[in-house]
Amino acid sequence: MSTDHLLRRVARRETHSSKAVPAVVTAVLVILACAYAGTEVVLAMLGMRPLLAAPGDMGAALVAVSTVAAAWLIVGGVVVALIGVLLVVVALRASRRPRRTLHSDRTVVVVDDRVIASALARRAADAAGVDPDATLVTVGRRTAEVRLTPTSGLPVDREAVVTAVDDEIARSDARPPLRSRTTIERTGKVGA
Structure with missing residues (x-):
């Protein structure tokens, strides 16, 4: 690695903030959601009581979403869309330090x-x-x-x-x- 390349890399690291924190938080939330879903599936396979809801009950609730009032569906969709937009903005912003x-x-x-x-x-x-x-x-x-x-x-x-x-x-x-x-x-x- 040349000295000029190394100096440019050090300068970039010092003038721009890392995006590791939002990436780690998002990854931890996804891992926790997957671990919960996996736990519920294992408990259902063993015939034990679910922690919150059995996988079959969750599937039935998803099918029954069409019976929920449209206003609640719109609110849920807007919340999910805002979370998605927030993640995209965090990923694409410059993150330049002063x-x-x-x-x-x-x-x-x-x-x-x-x-x-x-x-x-x-x-x-x-x-x-x-x-x-x-x-x-x-x-x-x-x-x-x-x-x-x-x-x-x-x-x-x-x-x-x-x-x-x-x-x-x-x-x-x-x-x-x-x-x-x-x-x-x-x-x-x-x-x-």
Whole structure:
């Protein structure tokens, strides 16, 4: 296995969450249902009392489903369909953790999105000449949104803030790449 392939595999493992928990829960539920059905069949073959219902009684209940009110059948069908849709969504969703990889020639560098947000907030605050507490940065899947509240009475050079944020994003060379969206509030706050 090449080093590049190994590093990509480690990066993927660190930036995506495992789907083992939902798979194990589903498998355990299916195993329990099969074990119950098998137990009922064995008990019926031995002529012993069933735990809940004999296999013949379960078959008769399935045949008698047509006599149940249509509303109950619809509700049951909707519940089963929702469980199926939920399982499909869990299987197909991206399951990306809020982490990114940074460029490195020798190793894998994985950084939490909060660290990137903190660095962007610091650079935006420095470029705007405001307190870092007046800057809020949220990092999404593809976008870093910077919201800056200026000090009351002091203008903020929007282009300098955008340039500083974009420069910080370019310097980090994070994967997947980020685009910035900068918003400067119209009303300022009193103090530094």
